[in-house]
Amino acid sequence: MIPHHRRSRRRGQSRGAVGGIEVRGVGKSLRGRQILHDVDLAVPRGTVAVIEGDNGAGKTTLVRILATVVSPDTGSALVNGYDVVSQGLSVRRSIGVSFANERSLYWRINAYQNLELFGQIAGLNKKVIAVRSAALLDELHLLHVAEGQVQRMSTGQRQRLMVARALLTDPSVLLLDEPFRGLDEDGVQTLINLVAKRVQAGTTILIVAPLIVAVLPVADATYRIDAGTVRPVTAGQLGEYHPEQP
């Protein structure tokens, strides 16, 4: 099935020639349960794809596979042209990821220090880290809480900090797992604006969430995942799509 592309953006830019995300026939079982079945997904370079799915549908497992922290049992997945199993390090150099886990931050240090740590791990120099950290924290409206320990932040603030961390290396592929969790209306709009800006700059973005209505204005392709199977759907079908429907 052909994914539903809402519109063509960035005329003249090659889409999907090299880069982006390509998933072919990926399957994964965990603890005896089949999580993903024969998943196919193509997210051309410089586009936004969003996947909606209920809790336990397999969204997070798919993101984890693309982030190389879970390996697929069957099929293959390429991120930015690199195979997630045999070229994991190259994949990790291409991506920025925000897992749906606020405990992935270090809670007893502050936001700047979290960003500094991951910037240094990624090989950025101090000046670049400082400039990008300040810009991202400003863009995500976190400057006023950035010097306090992460444990004193609200869930929504931590959520935005995880997105800032994912963007720190200016990745060519951005993976966002439930990025709207805990966000208020302003937070959602801030994040949508950020996604729009990044995709205009050529970043490939995959967003997975239980409800994706908010992000539809910036989505190039929309999918629904049910019981580990990913299907392209139109915006009108989201939230009411059932696999047994024709």
Place this chain on the structure above:
Amino acid sequence: MSVLRIVLAVAKKDFRTAISYRVGFVSGVIASFWGLIAFRFVSKLVNTGQFSDSTVAYFRFTVVGLLFASILEPSAIGTSSSARNEQVQGTLEYMASQPVRRIYLGLSWSAYGLLQSMVIAVIVLLLTIPIGFRVTNVNVPVVAAVIVLSIVVFAAVGNVGAALVMVIQQGSVIVAGALSIIGVVSGTLFPISELPGWLQAVSHLSPLTYALEALRSATLANQPPTSFVTDLLVLAGFAVVLLPVSAWVLERAFRTAQRRGTLSTF
């Protein structure tokens, strides 16, 4: 070097976390010094064999053994403890998604603990001087070489411990158990000449035996430089073999956890 950059970055984070709790460093100094005071009194009772010259000879022997072991402990146990902490806190999976080789993560996990233990060891060493600790004609290059090579060897042990954490969620207990055995057979608290013959043979399989032998000769016994060569070569051999093997084991453990999907579980 990217490995040094990553090790320092993680050590800085661990330092910031440690000072947010404040009392850990001071209690480490007190605990280490108090343990050595006990051996100062024990040394008054030990006046046989190589310790028959003075009432502080055994004390000096144990200071070198225990402080050196306290430096190495974070390299070995600290790595698996940190890996386990990352696992339980929920940061392990994110760390695994970073653009670095997994062996660099393994090495970085023990860095702050190692630096802290070295600082504590120096402070405690100074505190033991008023109660009888002395060194004679310290061979500084040999001491430095022994410390560096031993840290590499025990970092490799730590990587294997971290690999166990990835696969079975336990590592520190197993490494601590192995270290307690190594400590006994390697002469931390008494000369290996006091061990039965078969245990003396076992002691020669332990890198700590060679490290302590060279270290005591270089600090307490006023030995010529040639007397350290064999011990240093054996220690270097352990380092050259164990570090790449441990890197391979840790990478395999990460891949096993990826296959099982357990990097985010504990």
